[in-house]
Amino acid sequence: MKKRNDVLLQGNEACALGALAAGMRFYAGYPITPSTEIAELLSIELPKVGGIFIQMEDEIASIAAIIGASLAGAKSMTATSGPGFSLMQENLGFAAMAEVPCVVVNVMRGGPSTGMPTRASQGDVMQSRWGTHGDHPAIVLSPGSVLECYTLTVHAFNLSEKYRTPVIVLMDGIMGHMSENIKIPEKLEIINRPKPTVPPIWYRPYDDIPGGEIVPLVPFGEGYRYHVTGLVHDALGFPTLVPDEVNACLKKIIYKIKNNLHDIIRIEKYLLDDADICIVAYGSVARSAREAVNMARQEGIKAGMLRPITLWPFPRFNLEDIGRKVKVFVVPEMNYGQVYGEVLKACHKKVVRVTRVDGELITPDEIMKKIKEVTI
C-alpha cells in the first residue's frame, strides 16, 4: 500500500505539532477559546516525549513559567487569545528586555474585552506590536493556511532562538479552527540554542558585540552564574542607570531586529508583476483575497496580492517597491484598519480598505466589489 503522510489537521493542531517538531518541550497555558485545542493536544503529546505540560492559574503565570523554563534551557511556548494576550503583555516585555527566547501563540477572537469568543477577528495586530510598555522589538508571524500553522510555528522557534527574543504567532480564529489536508514536511530547518564559546569567567550575557553577533543564552545550572532582570541592565545583566549603558541596552534589543530585516521578513507575492491594483491581506482574509484576485483577472483587471507572512517587523520596504508600480492598494482585514494604516505610511499611493468586525469572514465578493470601485 502506498504510504500516505498527509493528514487532516486543524490549524491549532498543526501549530501544536509544529511546536513539537521544533523541539518545544515545555508548554504552560490557561484555557481560552479559540486556542484551547493547542493545550489539549500538547497535554497528551508532551509527556510522551518527556516534556512538560502544565495548566497554570492564569495567562500571566503561563508566560512567566515559559520564560523561566526557557532560562532553564527548554524551548517553551504558550497559546492564548485576546483577553489572555492582554494579560501577558507585561511579561512579554520582560522576555524582550531580558532577551529570553519563547513563543506566544495568539489565536485572535473578536474584541475588545471579552468580545466574541467563538468568532474570528484580526484585531490584535497592533497589540502584538505595541501591547507591552516601552520601546521594544517584536517579531510577529501570520499563517495563512493549516500547513503554515505548522511551518511558521517551527520558524517562530527558530527566530526566537536565533535572535533571543519572544516571537508571536498571530493566528485568527478561522485559521485556528479550520481543517485542511496537509502533508507534514519531513525536513525543516531547526535552530537550536548555540553553546557558549567562552568560559564562565568571561561570559557577558548581555554584551553588545560589534557586528551584531548575539551572545548565546546559557541555561541556568551549567556553571555560568549570571543575573537576569527586567530592569535596564549592563553587559553583565546588572541593573544600571548610567545613560551610556541604558542607551546601549535598549539600542541593542531594537537593532538586533532592525539590522536583520532581510532575514526575518517573509512575504508572498501573488500575480504582482504586472498588477495595477495590489491587495494587501494576511491570515484567513488572504485566502479570500487570492480568490478575489483570480476573479478580477478573469474580468481583465490587473490585480495582485501581497501577503505579509511576517506582520512585524512590517514589510515596509517591499511595499515601497510595489508602490512604485501599482496605482491602488486595497487592504481587507477583520478590524477597522490596523494594517491599512501601515500601508498608508509605507507608500504615497491611494489606499482603500475593506473592513469587517462582526466576526464574519470577508468574502471574495466584498473585496471584488472594492476592486471594481477603485478601477472605475
Added chain:
Amino acid sequence: MMRTSETVYKYLRPNKKFPHVWCPGCGIGIVMGALVRAIDKKGLSKDDIVLVSGIGCSGRMSTYLDFNTLHTTHGRALAFAAGIKLARPELTVIVVMGDGDATAIGGNHLIHACRRNIDITALIINNNIYGMTGGQYSPTTPMDKKASTAQYGNIEKPFDICKLVEACGASFVARGTTYRANMLDPLIEKAISRRGFSVVEAMAQCPVQYGRRNIQGGPVDMLQWYRDHAVPVAAFKEIPPGEAGERFPIGVMVDLDEPGYIDRYKEIIKKAGGEV
C-alpha cells in the same frame, strides 16, 4: 561555622557595585545572611542554586548573591520559578518575595504554588509594608497601623501568611524573626531540604517606612518588639484563646514531607509512555 568575611566573599557578587539599596536598620540583610548560612551549611553548589525574586526591597536580593539569579516582574516570581524547576528539576530553586509581592499582586500564584505542592522553597520577607515605593499599606499591615496610604489607620484585616499557605496545601511552613536570626538558619535549611512546596515567613523590621510612622522607635526597638511578641509554636498553643494580643507563633508550623509536583509528573510521563 564559616567566618563571616569568608561567607561574604564566597556568596556575594564581587563584580556588583555595592552599596546595596537597603536602608540603615533594614531587616532584609539579616534574612539574606540566614539564607546564605543555610545554603552553606547544606553544602549546595552555587551553580545548582537558582534564586528568583520579585519586585520591591526584597527583590533586590537576587542582584547581590552569586547564584543563577532571576529578578522577575512584580508578584510573578513563583510562576517564573515553576518554569525553571519543572524544566530542570535537579536545580534547587529558592524564591524570595516581600509581603506585598507574595500576598497581594502575587497572591494567586502563591496559593496555587501551595496547592500544586511544587518543589520550590519560598522565603517571604514580611515587613508589613511596601517599603520601596514609600510605605503604602500591604495585605499584612496590622489593623489601625498607619501607612502613607492609610494616614487615618489601616481598616483592612491582615493576612496571616503561615495560616494562608497551610490552608492552601504547602507541605512545609515555618516562621522566624530577624531578632532570632540564628533560628532562621535552620528553618530555611529545613525548608530547602523538604520535598514539595516550602514556605518560610521571615518577619523583618522596616524602621524607615513602617516603624517611624507607627512610633515603634528605631531598628533596635523593633527587634525588641519581635523579642517580646514572638512566641515558640508550642508555647503559643498554651496561650488561652483571645489572650494572645499582638503575640504571634514562630517555629515550624507544618512539616509533612509529602511527594511534590515533580514526583507526580514523573508518573504522568510513565503513563503516557515517555521516558523520565
